[in-house]
């Protein structure tokens with residue numbers, strides 16, 4: 001049986017997506033940096049679901065890393081009919097005060113590696129009767145977010161790239177879906193370096209990763225172009241189409257201002 005390849009599958013939303021697909025008896029190829037965490041997930045999912053799980057450790061914020069994933073797939077002749085580009089992170093803070101390498105690594109992971117994974121896996125995905133690509137963006141893709149400016153811009157890229165790719169592949173067996181979660185309880189806020197005040201506030205509005213994953217997987221199998229999990233997130237995104245940009249940007253600026 002063909003595999004689903006998921007990046008960033010050792011924790012957070014990616015792990016929840018892996019669990020959701022495992023419940024449906026889909027074999028999995030899991031990618032992240034931490035070998036230890038990946039092996040724990042492999043044991044859990046194989047034991048609970050009687051499926052095959054293979055893991056590959058790589059830092060996708062490094063140039064050439066997507067190529068190494070594709071080579072691993074090819075070397076092992078893994079058939080792949082699902083690609084979930086989920087690995088990504090945010091860096092919180094003003095552009096001028098953030099070390100440049102943090103911004104460029106994030107851009108490499110969120111945009112370049114995601115694009116490379118699509119490019120490199122498409123020949124394999126096209127071999128199957130029906131295949132799927134799910135790219136994870138964010139509700140931040142729909143508007144500028146001061147102090148998460150670069151992150152929001154990378155997610156805008158993911159959204160537009162994914163919509164374009166979907167149209168390019170419309171007459172092929174590959175269906176392409178962009179999923180844009182809002183705040184979700186994961187390791188995201190810690191990795192972004194947000195203050196405790198912002199973490200507490202984010203927690204109040206957060207969805208559970210398992211709920212996000214359920215909606216995401218359903219949307220992918222229903223061949224949706226865009227999926228925004230959660231009614232509040234859908235309303236927030238809808239407003240960005242009608243409310244003047246300077247207003248949504250100043251609300252976002254206020255939301256992400258730290259008290260400390």
Ligand SMILES: NC(=O)c1ccc[n+]([C@@H]2O[C@H](COP(=O)([O-])OP(=O)(O)OC[C@H]3O[C@@H](n4cnc5c(N)ncnc54)[C@H](OP(=O)(O)O)[C@@H]3O)[C@@H](O)[C@H]2O)c1
Pocket residue numbers: 007008009010011012013014031032033034035037058059060061062086087088089090109136137138139180181182183184185186187188189191
């Ligand atoms: N949580 C939110 O509020 C939220 C909202 C909107 C969108 N999103 C998006 O959802 C996706 C998943 O985020 P999350 O919240 O689940 O974050 P998370 O809990 O921090 O999990 C991130 C996953 O990606 C892996 N990862 C991180 N950096 C990596 C790298 N350089 N190379 C390979 N794998 C890497 C991590 O494993 P290792 O550390 O072992 O590498 C982990 O498995 C991201 O694209 C994020 O932008 C999240």
